[in-house]
Amino acid sequence: MTTVEPTAHAHPDASPAHPVPVIIDCDTGIDDALALLFAVRHPGIDLRAVTCVAGNTDVDQVVRNTLTVLDQAGAPELPVARGAERPLIEPARPAAHVHGRDGMGDIGLSAPTDRMPVDVDAVTLLRREILGSPRPVTLVPIAPLTNIALLLRTYPEVTRNIERIVFMGGAVEIGNATPVAEFNVWHDPEAAAILLSAGVPITMYGLDVFRRVVVPWADVQRLSASAEPGARLAGRLLAHRDPAATGDPTPTGSLGDAGAVCAVADPAGLTTSLLPVEVSLTPGPTRGQTVVDRRPRPGESEIHHGTREKPLVDVALDVGVERYVKLYLGTVEKR
Template sequence: MTKKPVILSTDPGIDDVAAMTISLFDKEIDLRMIVATWGNVELKYTLQNALGLETFLHTRVPVVRGANQPLVRPAISAASVHGKTGIAGYEFKNFDQSLLKPGLAATLMHEEIQTSPEKITLMGIGPLTDYALLFKQYPEDLAKIEKIVIMGGNIGHGNHSPFAEYNIAGDPEAAQVVFQSGIPIQVAPLEIGNQAHVTSEQLDRVKACGEVGQMLYSMFANIHETDGSNQIKIYDPTAVGILVRPDLYTFKPAHVEIELAGKFTAGASAMDFLSEQPNAEIATKVKTAEFADWFIEAIKIANEGRK
């Protein structure tokens, strides 16, 4: 099997940690680089969490220091959901600093894209600041990118504001650059994360997946869902699912524009499913039970693959 070469931009974040864990051990993914960006919490914590996770998992994928703020706007925070450090309920004890690759994220991604014999897939599960900087600084890279898979945006109401989802609202200008890039884009919007939940019983199955499962259980058990739901919504791993298990999803083409100026709608993802000029494929449904089974099995595989 030929693995898909992937660069991951992430702002860990509890669900980001789950997505990273799955990506690091999935047999179809060749994870070339992890770009830790600002997002759920400050960059110092997201970078620390990426290094801590890899040290815990005994993996050696290079970690790159990404953007520490949005392109234009003040940074927002999701510490109320994820905890001050981004991973409430758990604390990594060791951080292998040798995993941290020095240099600017855009330049390091550019070098990886240009030297790769295969086209690279970009996966974005946080604000898209670093990808926007890459596209603006190195437009020649666009032709060597296979596609972009994004967890972000919303079809209906948002989770940051009535009309905006958190990852896109964090840096709407960056998101607009990405959606206007001309690269094929697949999107797992907020609604897919809402559908792809796990129950308390399924969370117990996660806990049974060895030390890796116990680590993730400790984090997920401490998520404070803003809607008060007892179901744990699985957002960022849905992007990994799109890449390796697209059969679990229903997609519809749409033209996506990001609202930049609206007083009440800034950061909203305007998804026009009637457009004759689509620029993205939007996941509109996920097979919830099958997704949960895949998610739990992927964690089991990660635990078995951890040396």
């Protein structure tokens, strides 16, 4: 068993002089939209493509939401592709109770204008953009990992031009889809297991940090009142759960998936530890759990049955909350 004490990321920060080529794979609900707004506007990120997968809502609605968000963000023309409409084994299980019927909080967003998805599927687009990039790509899946698993199994050669995979998924401690499983991994556990075996550096931005990066309500209100469409959309999405209805005495807006993209732009804001991680694939209450081994030494199981190799993953254990909130607001309000 191999463990490393928690440290900040070793790979360099994104900067305008050397923007990081990024591809986002998403199931555009509320926080995926926040992530796209940030990725489009941060000067250190070169967003090359967006691929869509079923998750928060059905895949066709995900495509529509993605195109609408790119419109609102003032994004340049970007290839957007439709991907898997269900997990590898399980049926699709959308999260309308969190993201609304349309996946975007039912806030009444208009349809996309002239943007259209490309005429190839997500896996084909991923292969084309990764292998065609002059610099190694950072892949940022913030959704169930079905598209990524299909890519890795169909075109394993793409790994030679992937710098790192930063995925939003998993949890060291408490889940949300179940007591121990986070939604993206729970939605397609087999796909998550395939991703972990990709053989490239991987950062797991899980619920342990995901839940902590929240925008103060005063900032949410300011964004919501902005005359600039992208900033206003960010505010409306952050505010989609009415504090009066929730009864929360200190209402805040969670950045959610957007924190994973902040970690690409500013990796030093994230504290990680290189740890063995595996996904529970057995039926029952632990299915979809990311089992993160934080023990300092092998236990009785390894002593009696031998050590089994597990993928080593940079697991996010701590995050600079104020740092990422400031980074997000400063980027989205730049227009």
